[in-house]
Amino acid sequence: MKExxxxxxxxxxxxxxxxxxxxxxxxxxxxxxxxxxxxxFTVGYSxxxxxxxxxxxxxxxxLKNIIESKKETEARYISFLQKIxxxxxxxxxxxxxxxxxxxxxxxxxEGYNPLALSVETGGRVFLSIKFPDTESVxxxxxxxxxxxxxxxxxxxxxxxxDKDDKYSINLEFKSLKKE
Amino acid sequence: MRLNFTVKNExxxxxxxxxTILTILFLTKQILIPFIIRTAKLRxxxxxxxxxVALLKQKVSLLSGIEQGTFQQDFENINQAVPHEKxxxxxxxxxxxxxxxxxxSMETFSLKPGGISTxxxxxxxxxxSNEFNFNLTAAGDINQIRNFxxxxxxxxxxxxxxxxxxxxxxxxxxxxxxEGVTYYLPATSTTISDVQSDLPIFSAHEKKVLEEINGLMTxxxxxxxxxxxxxxxxxxxxxxx
Numbered sequence: 001m002k003e004x005x006x007x008x009x010x011x012x013x014x015x016x017x018x019x020x021x022x023x024x025x026x027x028x029x030x031x032x033x034x035x036x037x038x039x040x041f042t043v044g045y046s047x048x049x050x051x052x053x054x055x056x057x058x059x060x061x062x063l064k065n066i067i068e069s070k071k072e073t074e075a076r077y078i079s080f081l082q083k084i085x086x087x088x089x090x091x092x093x094x095x096x097x098x099x100x101x102x103x104x105x106x107x108x109x110e111g112y113n114p115l116a117l118s119v120e121t122g123g124r125v126f127l128s129i130k131f132p133d134t135e136s137v138x139x140x141x142x143x144x145x146x147x148x149x150x151x152x153x154x155x156x157x158x159x160x161x162d163k164d165d166k167y168s169i170n171l172e173f174k175s176l177k178k179e
Numbered sequence: 180m181r182l183n184f185t186v187k188n189e190x191x192x193x194x195x196x197x198x199t200i201l202t203i204l205f206l207t208k209q210i211l212i213p214f215i216i217r218t219a220k221l222r223x224x225x226x227x228x229x230x231x232v233a234l235l236k237q238k239v240s241l242l243s244g245i246e247q248g249t250f251q252q253d254f255e256n257i258n259q260a261v262p263h264e265k266x267x268x269x270x271x272x273x274x275x276x277x278x279x280x281x282x283x284s285m286e287t288f289s290l291k292p293g294g295i296s297t298x299x300x301x302x303x304x305x306x307x308s309n310e311f312n313f314n315l316t317a318a319g320d321i322n323q324i325r326n327f328x329x330x331x332x333x334x335x336x337x338x339x340x341x342x343x344x345x346x347x348x349x350x351x352x353x354x355x356x357x358e359g360v361t362y363y364l365p366a367t368s369t370t371i372s373d374v375q376s377d378l379p380i381f382s383a384h385e386k387k388v389l390e391e392i393n394g395l396m397t398x399x400x401x402x403x404x405x406x407x408x409x410x411x412x413x414x415x416x417x418x419x420x
Contacts, residue, residue, distance in 0.1 A: 021193065028196045031203045038211055046218045049225060056228040063235035067374040070242040074378065076254070077245055079366045081379055083257045086309070086364050087337060088388035090261075094339045098329030101343075105321070118344040 095121060107151070112140065115168060123174050126157075131167040140169075231375060238378045253389055259335045260392045261364045265311060269336050270361050274315065276398015277330035283319035286354070290314075310362045312341075318352040321345070328357070335395040337362050 067074070097119055104125065108114060118126040131137045137159070144151050157170040244250075262269060267290070278285050291312040317324060324345070331338050342358040381389070 021189075024193070024196050028199050031200055035203045035207060035211065038215075042211065042214050042218055046214070046221065049218060049221045053221060053225050053228065056225060056232055060228060060232055060235060063232065063239055064374045066239050067235065067242065070239075070246065073242045073245050074238075075366075077242070077250075077378065080250065080254055080257060081381075081385065082367065083261050083364055084381075084385045084388050084392075086362070087257060087261050087392055088384065090337050090339065090362055091388060091391060094332065094337075096329075096332055097340045097343050098325050098332055101321075101325045101328065105325075114345070114347050116344065116346055118342065120342045121340075 095123065100125075109140070112136070125171075125173050127171045127173075129169055129171075131169065133165075134167060137167050137169060234377060235375065241378055241380075253393065256335065256393050256395075257389070259397065260337050260395065261362050262336075263363065263366050265363050270313065270338075273334045273336040273338065273398055274313075274331070277327055277334055278317065280398065281319070281323050281326035281330050283317045283323045283327045284352075286316040286318055288313065288315045309364050310360050312358065312360050314356070314358050316354060316356050318354050321353050324353060324355045327355075330396070330398075331359070333396050335392065335397050 100119055100123070104117065104119070104127070108127075108129070112129050112131065114127060114129045116126070116128040120126075129140070131140065141156075144154060152174045154171065154173040157172050158168075159170075160168050162168065259269065271288070274285070274288065291314070317327060319327070328340065328343060331340065338359050338361045340357060340359045342356075344356045346354045346356075348354075
């Protein structure tokens with residue numbers, strides 16, 4: 001009995017209480033489990049990734065070799081794209097002289113005889129027309145002059161009369177307004 | 180004696196537990212965390228490699244498609260529109276065809292001096308311009324000439340006109356003097372430095388241009404030459420539509 005009492009006294013003096021010892025054991029167990037779980041998971045996952053990575057590199061190498069063997073085709077394709085871009089610029093910059101001529105045809109009334117007509121890039125038009133009298137000249141010019149939007153930048157370069165009393169007028173203007 | 184043993188035993192267990200925790204923490208810091216970081220980096224690398232592989236696959240598929248004949252017609256059409264060389268024959272057949280289908284008579288045709296070149300001459304000054312000029316004179320009525328000009332505009336061999344001059348004379352056919360320019364583009368020696376480089380894909384604009392070129396006319400069907408002027412009856416109604 002004495003021994004038991006002594007033991008109990010000693011026990012009370014033990015620095016770590018029972019509850020804390022249990023907690024510590026639990027924490028140790030959880031940490032250990034977590035550590036091993038993470039270790040195994042990471043190692044496993046890493047192995048899978050290494051395998052996948054090596055497969056990807058092999059596949060990449062094969063594809064690169066295939067592309068290497070198709071370099072000529074690639075150059076042809078790039079040249080093709082360059083040509084499309086070049087052709088696109090040409091098409092954008094071209095002027096439809098045929099369309100412009102159609103417009104000029106509608107602009108000159110029937111019965112008037114043009115002597116010369118010249119159309120240049122930028123829409124500049126030089127027109128020389130013969131008229132039987134001054135009244136015809138006025139009739140021709142009046143609607144054009146009244147609406148400068150129809151024929152922009154109109155200039156009468158010269159007006160001359162020939163030996164048959166016919167008038168020739170030289171006009172210069174920018175192309176007719178786009179519809 | 181028994182008491183001492185029990186206390187000692189409990190201290191031992193306690194110490195072992197503390198030591199285990201410390202070891203776990205140490206191993207986590209020294210091994211587990213760097214390992215996790217390395218794995219994460221590997222994952223990132225794999226994502227990059229996957230993107231590269233996808234790009235390469237796309238490139239291989241596109242190149243294989245080209246080899247199997249996709250774009251073949253487009254290649255031909257664009258080469259007709261803008262040949263690698265000056266290809267005078269193609270220009271002549273275009274003009275000939277346009278003249279034939281519009282009914283005009285071609286009177287003269289000339290290329291600007293230095294216009295005709297061989298491959299070796301391309302290294303000279305004209306190489307950078309990728310274009311050359313031509314002049315021609317044609318006779319017909321105004322509508323025929325206008326149709327000829329429209330045909331040239333719609334021809335697949337790209338031609339731009341710089342100047343068109345008409346001379347209207349009574350009792351004679353209308354004569355037109357046409358100054359034009361046509362184009363060529365030598366195949367550049369494209370150096371493909373990196374197989375991984377992205378292969379450009381058609382933009383909407385390029386598709387539109389290609390469609391436009393595909394829609395342009397070829398004049399192969401014009402077999403009869405109009406370069407020989409034929410005398411014809413005069414039409415007086417010069418400017419009537």
